[in-house]
Each structure stands twice: as structure tokens, then as C-alpha cells.
Amino acid sequence: MNDSRVPLLPSGAVDTAALATEWYGDPPVGVRANMVTSLDGEAAFDGRVRQISGATDQALLKALRIFADVVLVGAGTVRAENYGPVVFKDAHRRVREQRGAMTAPPVAVVTNSGVLPETSGLRGATPRPIIITTTRARARAADSGADVIAVGTETVDLTEAVEALKDLGMKHILCEGGPTLLDALVGADLVDELCLTVAPKFAGLQEHTPRPRPANPLSSPRGLTLAHALSHDDFLFLRYARRTPDPPPTAN
Numbered sequence: 001m002n003d004s005r006v007p008l009l010p011s012g013a014v015d016t017a018a019l020a021t022e023w024y025g026d027p028p029v030g031v032r033a034n035m036v037t038s039l040d041g042e043a044a045f046d047g048r049v050r051q052i053s054g055a056t057d058q059a060l061l062k063a064l065r066i067f068a069d070v071v072l073v074g075a076g077t078v079r080a081e082n083y084g085p086v087v088f089k090d091a092h093r094r095v096r097e098q099r100g101a102m103t104a105p106p107v108a109v110v111t112n113s114g115v116l117p118e119t120s121g122l123r124g125a126t127p128r129p130i131i132i133t134t135t136r137a138r139a140r141a142a143d144s145g146a147d148v149i150a151v152g153t154e155t156v157d158l159t160e161a162v163e164a165l166k167d168l169g170m171k172h173i174l175c176e177g178g179p180t181l182l183d184a185l186v187g188a189d190l191v192d193e194l195c196l197t198v199a200p201k202f203a204g205l206q207e208h209t210p211r212p213r214p215a216n217p218l219s220s221p222r223g224l225t226l227a228h229a230l231s232h233d234d235f236l237f238l239r240y241a242r243r244t245p246d247p248p249p250t251a252n
Contacts, residue, residue: 006229006230006231006236007228007229007230007231008231008232009230009231009232011232011233012233013055014056014059014232015091016056016059016060016062016063016092017063017066017089017091017092017094017095019060019063020060020063020064020066020067020095021066021095023228023230023239024063024064024067024195024239025067027067027068027172027174027193028172028192028193028241028242029166029171029172029192030162030171030173030190030192030193031072031162031173031175031185031190031191031192031193032064032068032172032173032174032175032192032193032194032195033174033175033176033177033182033185033191033193033194033195034061034064034174034175034176034177034194034195034196034197035177035179035182035194035195035196035197036049036052036053036057036196036197036198036199037052037196037197037198037199038052038199038201038202038203039198039199039200039201039202040202040203040204040205042203042204042205043177043178043179044080044178044203045203047080048080048081049080049081049177049178050081051203052199052201052203053197053199054199054233054235056232056233056235057197057199057235057237060197060237061176062088062089062092063092064174064195065086065088065092065104065105065174066088066092066095066096066099067099067172067174068105068172068173068174069101069105069165069169069170069171069172069173070105070106070107070108070130070165070170070172070173070174071086071105071106071107071108071174071175071176072108072110072132072165072173072174072175072176072181073107073108073109073110073175073176073177073178073181074109074110074111074177074178074180074181075109075110075111075113075115075116075117076178076180077176077177077178077181078107078109078116078117078120078122079117079119079120080178082119082120082121083107083109083120083121083122084120084121084122084125085104085106085107085121085122085125085126085127085129086104086105086106086107087104088104103127104127105127105170105174106127106128106129106130106147107122107125107129107130108129108130108131108132108149108165109122109129109130109131109132109146110132110133110156110158110161110181111131111132111133111137111141111156112133112134112137112154112155112156113133113137113140114131114133114134114137114138114139114140114141114144114148115137115140115141115144116129116131116141116144116146122146123144123145124145128145128146128147129146129147130146130147130148130149131144131146131147131148131149132149132151132156132161132164133148133149133150133156134150134151134152134153134154134155134156135150135151135152135153136153136154137150138150149161149164149165151164158184158185158188158190159188159190162190175191186218186222187217187218188217189217189218189222191242192241192242193224193227193239193240193241193242194224194238194239194240195237195238195239195240196237196238196239196240197235197236197237197238198235198236198238199235200234200235222242223243224240224241224242224243225240225241225242225243226238226239226240227239227240227241
């Protein structure tokens with residue numbers, strides 16, 4: 001940021017197409033993650049993100065898809081949030097077409113089992129979803145009617161998955177969660193940018209099954225640079241970008 005002030009957006013409805021274009025229109029080549037957190041660090045309430053989110057946050061999530069070649073999401077989030085294909089509002093579609101993209105991005109689901117949730121609105125969707133799974137689950141995934149990327153034997157190799165998406169021309173990857181997938185992407189040092197919404201809400205300690213934490217190969221914490229901070233109706237919208245190169249850790 002050029003100064004210490006946080007731009008305060010007018011209260012009420014926001015033109016998210018214009019907001020996204022001005023503040024988020026230069027996505028990184030690689031993985032841009034978009035997440036929301038409560039003030040006490042919870043990513044959901046009663047299993048749903050919408051409970052801690054807000055209207056502008058939900059609209060911005062959809063607007064960030066304008067700049068994506070593919071939307072990456074974990075199977076648990078697909079199930080909990082009942083994901084369907086990306087459908088743009090007219091204003092968002094016009095911005096996307098002005099940028100030379102005539103179709104909506106596909107949704108890529110990361111699942112070790114290779115199973116697309118039965119309740120998902122992605123089954124039979126256009127564009128065809130992508131299942132990113134293991135080589136063991138390749139055959140099961142192929143029966144779902146989705147395109148399949150099989151990388152890794154027991155668990156999905158996310159480094160290979162990201163490279164496979166790039167090889168398919170999907171260089172701008174928007175990850176919409178959930179926390180388990182974000183943990184794994186961070187552990188593999190694959191997150192190039194984080195768009196984080198801080199909701200002005202306490203969620204309290206949520207009862208949920210502790211998620212398995214992937215091994216962390218990072219030799220030191222990965223530093224990011226604050227690209228911007230916006231405020232709207234007491235929500236904070238933060239954008240952090242990877243430092244290039246990341247400075248070496250300082251000795252204590």
C-alpha cells in the first residue's frame with residue numbers, strides 16, 4: 001500500500017464488477033486463494049461459510065471468478081455449499097468478455113476418493129467439471145462424466161495438479177477453499193495470492209471434526225506483501241501477494 005489509510009467504501013450495495021476490476025483485475029499466474037474468517041479465526045458457522053460472510057463478500061467471491069481460468073475447490077466444500085457451475089451476472093460476463101474470455105471457467109474439485117458428491121449441482125454441468133484425484137481413483141472419477149486429472153497415488157499431489165491445470169491453459173487458478181485444501185496448498189508453497197475477508201463477527205468455537213493437517217515442508221514462514229486493504233460495512237477485504245523473492249529469515 002502507498003499509505004496507511006484503508007479506503008472506506010460507501011455503505012450499502014457495491015458495484016462488484018467495477019470493484020473487482022479496479023482492485024483485483026491483475027490475478028497472478030498461479031493460485032489466488034479467496035477465504036473468509038471470523039474475528040476469532042473460524043472459517044464457517046454450523047458448517048456453512050454464509051453464516052459468517054456478508055452480501056458484499058458473497059458478491060465479491062463471484063466477481064473474482066471473472067479473472068479465473070478455473071475455480072479450484074475441495075470436495076467437502078462442494079458438499080457443504082452445494083456447488084454448481086459458474087454462472088455470471090450480465091455485468092460480470094461483460095467484463096469477462098472484454099478481457100477476451102467468452103465462456104465461464106470450469107470448477108475443478110479436489111478429491112482423494114474420486115467421487116463427485118451426489119448432491120452437487122456440478123453433475124452434468126456446462127462447462128464440464130474437472131475432478132482432480134489420485135491414480136488409484138482414476139477409474140471411479142471417470143464414471144462421473146467429468147474431465148479427470150489423476151496425480152498422486154494415495155493423496156492428490158497438488159504441485160502436479162497445478163502444473164497440469166497450467167498445461168491445459170488454466171494459468172489463473174482461483175481457490176475457493178475450504179480450509180483443508182488451503183492448508184495443503186500452503187504446505188506445498190503453492191499460494192501466490194490470498195484474498196482474505198475478515199468478518200466483523202465472533203463465531204465461537206465451532207464443533208467440527210478436526211481436519212487432517214498436511215505435512216509442512218516450508219523451512220520458514222512464507223512472507224506475503226499487503227497489496228491493499230478495503231473496508232465496507234465493517235468488513236475488511238485484504239489482498240496479500242507473494243514476495244518475489246522472499247527474503248531470508250533473520251537470526252534471532
